[in-house]
Amino acid sequence: MAVSNNMKQLKEILGIAADLNAASALLDWDMRICMPPGAMESRSFLLATLEEAEHEKMTSRKLGTILRKLEREVEHLDPDSDEYRLVKKVKRNYDRNVMTPSAWVRRNAQAVAHADAAWEKARAAADFRIFAPHLRKLLDLKLEYVSFFKPAEHPYDILLDRFDEGMTCSALNRLFHYLKKEQGAIIREALAKEKPDDSFLKQKYPASKQLALTRRVLTRMGYDWNCGRQDRSVHPFTTSFGLYDVRITTKVVEGSPFSALFSSIHEGGHALYEQGIDKNYARTPFADGASFSVHESQSRLWENLVGRSPEFWVYWFPVVRKMFPGNLEHVSPDEFLAALNTPEASPIRTEADELTYNMHIILRFELEKSLIEGKMKVADLPDAWNAGMKELLGIEVRNDTEGVLQDIHWAMGEFGYFPSYALGNVISAQLWNAALKQIPSIPESIAHGEYAPLREWLRSHVHVFGAKYNTAEILTRATGSPELEPEPYLNLLKKKYC
Amino acid sequence: MAVSNNMKQLKEILGIAADLNAASALLDWDMRICMPPGAMESRSFLLATLEEAEHEKMTSRKLGTILRKLEREVEHLDPDSDEYRLVKKVKRNYDRNVMTPSAWVRRNAQAVAHADAAWEKARAAADFRIFAPHLRKLLDLKLEYVSFFKPAEHPYDILLDRFDEGMTCSALNRLFHYLKKEQGAIIREALAKEKPDDSFLKQKYPASKQLALTRRVLTRMGYDWNCGRQDRSVHPFTTSFGLYDVRITTKVVEGSPFSALFSSIHEGGHALYEQGIDKNYARTPFADGASFSVHESQSRLWENLVGRSPEFWVYWFPVVRKMFPGNLEHVSPDEFLAALNTPEASPIRTEADELTYNMHIILRFELEKSLIEGKMKVADLPDAWNAGMKELLGIEVRNDTEGVLQDIHWAMGEFGYFPSYALGNVISAQLWNAALKQIPSIPESIAHGEYAPLREWLRSHVHVFGAKYNTAEILTRATGSPELEPEPYLNLLKKKYC
Numbered sequence: 001m002a003v004s005n006n007m008k009q010l011k012e013i014l015g016i017a018a019d020l021n022a023a024s025a026l027l028d029w030d031m032r033i034c035m036p037p038g039a040m041e042s043r044s045f046l047l048a049t050l051e052e053a054e055h056e057k058m059t060s061r062k063l064g065t066i067l068r069k070l071e072r073e074v075e076h077l078d079p080d081s082d083e084y085r086l087v088k089k090v091k092r093n094y095d096r097n098v099m100t101p102s103a104w105v106r107r108n109a110q111a112v113a114h115a116d117a118a119w120e121k122a123r124a125a126a127d128f129r130i131f132a133p134h135l136r137k138l139l140d141l142k143l144e145y146v147s148f149f150k151p152a153e154h155p156y157d158i159l160l161d162r163f164d165e166g167m168t169c170s171a172l173n174r175l176f177h178y179l180k181k182e183q184g185a186i187i188r189e190a191l192a193k194e195k196p197d198d199s200f201l202k203q204k205y206p207a208s209k210q211l212a213l214t215r216r217v218l219t220r221m222g223y224d225w226n227c228g229r230q231d232r233s234v235h236p237f238t239t240s241f242g243l244y245d246v247r248i249t250t251k252v253v254e255g256s257p258f259s260a261l262f263s264s265i266h267e268g269g270h271a272l273y274e275q276g277i278d279k280n281y282a283r284t285p286f287a288d289g290a291s292f293s294v295h296e297s298q299s300r301l302w303e304n305l306v307g308r309s310p311e312f313w314v315y316w317f318p319v320v321r322k323m324f325p326g327n328l329e330h331v332s333p334d335e336f337l338a339a340l341n342t343p344e345a346s347p348i349r350t351e352a353d354e355l356t357y358n359m360h361i362i363l364r365f366e367l368e369k370s371l372i373e374g375k376m377k378v379a380d381l382p383d384a385w386n387a388g389m390k391e392l393l394g395i396e397v398r399n400d401t402e403g404v405l406q407d408i409h410w411a412m413g414e415f416g417y418f419p420s421y422a423l424g425n426v427i428s429a430q431l432w433n434a435a436l437k438q439i440p441s442i443p444e445s446i447a448h449g450e451y452a453p454l455r456e457w458l459r460s461h462v463h464v465f466g467a468k469y470n471t472a473e474i475l476t477r478a479t480g481s482p483e484l485e486p487e488p489y490l491n492l493l494k495k496k497y498c
Numbered sequence: 499m500a501v502s503n504n505m506k507q508l509k510e511i512l513g514i515a516a517d518l519n520a521a522s523a524l525l526d527w528d529m530r531i532c533m534p535p536g537a538m539e540s541r542s543f544l545l546a547t548l549e550e551a552e553h554e555k556m557t558s559r560k561l562g563t564i565l566r567k568l569e570r571e572v573e574h575l576d577p578d579s580d581e582y583r584l585v586k587k588v589k590r591n592y593d594r595n596v597m598t599p600s601a602w603v604r605r606n607a608q609a610v611a612h613a614d615a616a617w618e619k620a621r622a623a624a625d626f627r628i629f630a631p632h633l634r635k636l637l638d639l640k641l642e643y644v645s646f647f648k649p650a651e652h653p654y655d656i657l658l659d660r661f662d663e664g665m666t667c668s669a670l671n672r673l674f675h676y677l678k679k680e681q682g683a684i685i686r687e688a689l690a691k692e693k694p695d696d697s698f699l700k701q702k703y704p705a706s707k708q709l710a711l712t713r714r715v716l717t718r719m720g721y722d723w724n725c726g727r728q729d730r731s732v733h734p735f736t737t738s739f740g741l742y743d744v745r746i747t748t749k750v751v752e753g754s755p756f757s758a759l760f761s762s763i764h765e766g767g768h769a770l771y772e773q774g775i776d777k778n779y780a781r782t783p784f785a786d787g788a789s790f791s792v793h794e795s796q797s798r799l800w801e802n803l804v805g806r807s808p809e810f811w812v813y814w815f816p817v818v819r820k821m822f823p824g825n826l827e828h829v830s831p832d833e834f835l836a837a838l839n840t841p842e843a844s845p846i847r848t849e850a851d852e853l854t855y856n857m858h859i860i861l862r863f864e865l866e867k868s869l870i871e872g873k874m875k876v877a878d879l880p881d882a883w884n885a886g887m888k889e890l891l892g893i894e895v896r897n898d899t900e901g902v903l904q905d906i907h908w909a910m911g912e913f914g915y916f917p918s919y920a921l922g923n924v925i926s927a928q929l930w931n932a933a934l935k936q937i938p939s940i941p942e943s944i945a946h947g948e949y950a951p952l953r954e955w956l957r958s959h960v961h962v963f964g965a966k967y968n969t970a971e972i973l974t975r976a977t978g979s980p981e982l983e984p985e986p987y988l989n990l991l992k993k994k995y996c
Contacts (some may be wrong), residue, residue: 016550020548022540023521023525030528034532036723036724036727038722038725038743039725039739039743041783042741042742043741043743045781049513049514049517049521050517053518098774136810228534229532241537242538242544242681243540244536244540245534247534283540317951424876
């Protein structure tokens, strides 16, 4: 019974920390969706205060004492039990968090809020120099953060750990080196092909109907509107404030009439993950994804392997044809699908297709590494960026807004985040193959607009566990092996594009 | 220099507490405007956690120590200086807050969130019994709260103090007794008169245009959209998250086409107050109104003394006539104004006109007093409510939703709040007279759609001080006397309605 009393105290602390974290997330959502522009400075104080309060809660001496007791007490429990796992996870986070001073957390949160505002200004002016001093500050803060810990094989490993427990820079070097070569070859072959006619995509598709379509698709996917909502934003994202409030945002892109749909399916994939987590994990650190890469695998799987598949459009093409009268009257399903899947090298990551996407990530990874290693100065980023885009995708970047300023991640102080996207692509194919092996009828269901078989497989093999397991453990449960395997992903690309 | 160091520490603590308070307010705004329904339970945890965190910050031993030092240190300062006043105010709040245990704050916040949800259900079912157990719980919590303090002349005084420092039950008894008699006589006379023709108000006024009108009026009033926003909600309200983010909400009422306008002017009055507070007071307890009653005086002044005046409509009637083509073509300005100012006893407080409004407050005050004194049981509220409405305004209440369930205040655990509304009415007329005495041309400016003279007078005599002064001090600065005087208000009513 001693376990149960300490466990109760632990859960109280975790619950309060989770609430503070959820409140931060809501402040952030509001900042992007609702907040009037004049409130930016004062919002930065709010965010800093909440982050600091959560940090203090999660590094308190009281928590340390309880954890020491609990570590002994759970020793006799099943190492796969929730209690055992929870104590181990919290202890791991605690050991990491206590190395980070509260004052750093506050300084970082405020620097991020300011950098965010400067980034918006720099984008509007297409001038990296407006953002550069802020980025330097954020980079210095990150290097200071790294210095709090005992040296790793590579300093970048310490940053990666926050997004994907146990991931290392050297593992990424190997994987990305391989992808660069193999995926690069597929890209070159695919881009050389003649483009199909996609003139019907240039017609008028009213935004309100585009959004109505996203709602219909999300509803069929199983997104729970009673515990969620959809808004429009400049940068689509998913956020959750506890397991009962999982919100997505969508962007309507002028001239790209199905962009809103694909980004909604993408965010819907993230949202199904959050909504599928065991509700008993609410207000604990398990109420989260296994890692950023597993999270991304869900959005990628739904967006690319479901949403861009022929089966998906068997059901939806007639619907879409009816929703946009005239636009698709003389277009065949095959022509439609071919147009949606035409590879094209874009300067913008969020608009990149599944074929070229990873190249954007590899560029960012290499630049981040150089910055962290001190081999590159912030001022040199735009040139290095533009050279990289030229080398990897043959693209001439026209200005900083379309180049080095396009992503918000660095403005949020997030270094080490980008690799998750490429890992998510790789994992999505591994999970997809595993699901199809166990339920071969999944594509047939999708052709009928039925997603329950796939969703429930994902739920029971991935979602329900939340953050109880890490990436390797989820892979083991779902695929039988803990290894990241790029082959399934490369094979899917080859099949589709070559 | 010792002052400056302790003051710096004080301001840090106050800043963090203000941030936590602002985050709570945002969680509450979001709950009412954006939150999906399934998140109610989890939101209650978030609110409780933030309230408790703020309470802990404002009752910490560290704050107590700093305050003890500062109290001595500010003794030699001007008693009207910001520093002196801030220390006195924080000390007063501290002494009150330390009497309230953290656990009570958490229990209360959670009970409120649950009561809120039950209140919504009870309203939908028009059944008080669904809400009754929650109200009993909130009442018990309030009686427990009262018990933390040394007995006052009346236990209600302890509740009043949170809304209006120094206000007492006996002062309200006197004032309300007088208003009941004097205002009651005006009401009887006015309601006996023949009603003017208002059939033109029964035509179609599209909601989108009603809202466009509110935005035009708010803009001219001087509402700062760069630091604010307007949403639609079931119950109009104003909220602020620091001084740079002051949001209002508006309700469009079917069949009452100028209700959205008047409620927007009302909330605009609150918002101008918040936006007019000295920005140097941000993240301190001064970033607030002097009291709930002074706050309400601002909304009432703008809504009734400005918005329902003939001068206001000299400017706006031609605009409105053009905005709603056909509806007002054959209506004269006088007919229009008469229709807007026709007194009518309504069962609903928020729809009550300026003439009958105070009767709604007096009823609630008497019921609250009986509950607090233990002279009435929660179960007996609906009958007592209905009897009171019959006695005060001759109204037969049709069901609980139109009766005892109409207001959210009790569901928020707010007892002692309602009197502020009646006090606000009284104060609004005192301030109005004082402003007109100093700037006799104010009505003429209003006739030209110019509100700067009035707004700036209010700003310099009321708004800018925030919560540095209490009600009596604001009254002294603005009118020359600290006394609440019902005569100016009664005279305005007599002039208009008799």
